[in-house]
Amino acid sequence: MQVGKPILYSYFRSSCSWRVRIALALKNIDYETVAVNLTKDGGQQFSEGFQALNPMKQVPALKIDGITIGQSLAIIEYLEETRPTPRLLPRDPKKRAQVRMVSDLIASGIQPLQNLSVLKQVGQENQLTWAQQAITSGFNALEQILQSTAGRYCVGDEVSMADLCLAPQVANADRFKVDLTPYPTISRINKSLLALEAFHVSHPCRQPDTPPELRA
Amino acid sequence: MQVGKPILYSYFRSSCSWRVRIALALKNIDYETVAVNLTKDGGQQFSEGFQALNPMKQVPALKIDGITIGQSLAIIEYLEETRPTPRLLPRDPKKRAQVRMVSDLIASGIQPLQNLSVLKQVGQENQLTWAQQAITSGFNALEQILQSTAGRYCVGDEVSMADLCLAPQVANADRFKVDLTPYPTISRINKSLLALEAFHVSHPCRQPDTPPELRA
Numbered sequence A, B: 001m002q003v004g005k006p007i008l009y010s011y012f013r014s015s016c017s018w019r020v021r022i023a024l025a026l027k028n029i030d031y032e033t034v035a036v037n038l039t040k041d042g043g044q045q046f047s048e049g050f051q052a053l054n055p056m057k058q059v060p061a062l063k064i065d066g067i068t069i070g071q072s073l074a075i076i077e078y079l080e081e082t083r084p085t086p087r088l089l090p091r092d093p094k095k096r097a098q099v100r101m102v103s104d105l106i107a108s109g110i111q112p113l114q115n116l117s118v119l120k121q122v123g124q125e126n127q128l129t130w131a132q133q134a135i136t137s138g139f140n141a142l143e144q145i146l147q148s149t150a151g152r153y154c155v156g157d158e159v160s161m162a163d164l165c166l167a168p169q170v171a172n173a174d175r176f177k178v179d180l181t182p183y184p185t186i187s188r189i190n191k192s193l194l195a196l197e198a199f200h201v202s203h204p205c206r207q208p209d210t211p212p213e214l215r216a
Helices: A016-025 A046-051 A071-081 A093-109 A118-123 A124-149 A159-176 A186-194 A197-201 B016-024 B049-052 B072-082 B093-109 B115-121 B124-149 B161-175 B186-193 B198-203
Strands: A007-010 A032-035 A061-064 A067-070 B005-012 B034-035 B061-065 B067-070
Touching: A007 A016, A007 B034, A016 A061, A016 A071, A016 A159, A016 A197, A032 B198, A061 A071, A067 A071, A067 B034, A067 B093, A071 A093, A071 A159, A071 A186, A071 B093, A093 A118, A093 A159, A093 B067, A118 A124, A124 A159, A124 A186, A186 A197, A197 B161, B005 B016, B005 B186, B016 B072, B072 B093, B072 B161, B093 B124, B093 B161, B115 B124, B124 B161, B124 B186, B161 B186, B186 B198
Parallel strands: A007 A032, B005 B034
Antiparallel strands: A007 A061, A061 A067, B005 B061, B061 B067
């Protein structure tokens, strides 16, 4: 089998896709983007072709090294194991546990509750309140945890997988008009992250599939 | 600091707690259980003492080696890194990616949508339908993925972290009366898992806090 450039199936606005785009940028991995528009044509993730690729009908999915991986954190852990530089998990197992705890808090405890398919089920009139409730509840916990783990970034002074989850989740919070005043640590770290090149180039407003009116 | 036995904050019925109990049993780690009753006293996870321990107000949390870790998969990854025998992640990075993909599919894609706090928000009359929808949607994808990854267990013939997520999620499916007929691979693997000692002793019906009428 010929193995070419990795292919990322991505949607510009998907926070989980953004996590992986940051990892690819940080690790300087050249890749192609295949845009999967989650709202056009009734949702391109429901197409037969895409379902065969990722039965969860979600982005991101990454074709790499002859395999296809779904689930953003599984993708990032694979990249970390096969392209370890720069590292996205600290050396110390206890710090690694903190990174994974923060990552999972966002990836299992916040994002799934405010993703597109759940909000559809909740119904248009309740979406905003539902999403705000999921995010503030998670951020209340996250702020408290980060106060003991954070340095410049989520865990100490090195960018880690936790930061790859944080910035996209804060962007979602912005979209859902969550007041970030009660979260000074989250806000401070997010600001530091957005100043980094890898977070900049991977940002939703700079993707091949970003609509012109949302580009920056 | 004196470091004693690990302490697991657990609720007998919590599927995420069960994941960790299986890991502890497989790795033969002696531990104490502190029961956190998620329904008694308005939810003991909301007590000030427990919130200080795990700001997410969720079980499980594990006190071990002088730190406290929340989030079941972060706990299991820590146990794997510090107590590697028997291994719960294969050696091969591609197989590890499959294990993590299946684990995350359940831990981020299914369980959070049918956990207690979400079902409370959904309201009593809609709970069953909501939970069934979350589980069948996830199981449709999982069945398809397992058909290409599974051997005797979720990924090949060795028990892995993915299996620690599978059996508890199938138990939740049972509780929510999900018809498992369309999921022969899931059902077959689950049956093999339940026959294993570590899954047996850690089962919700055999915990210190299991109510007498639910014990087996």
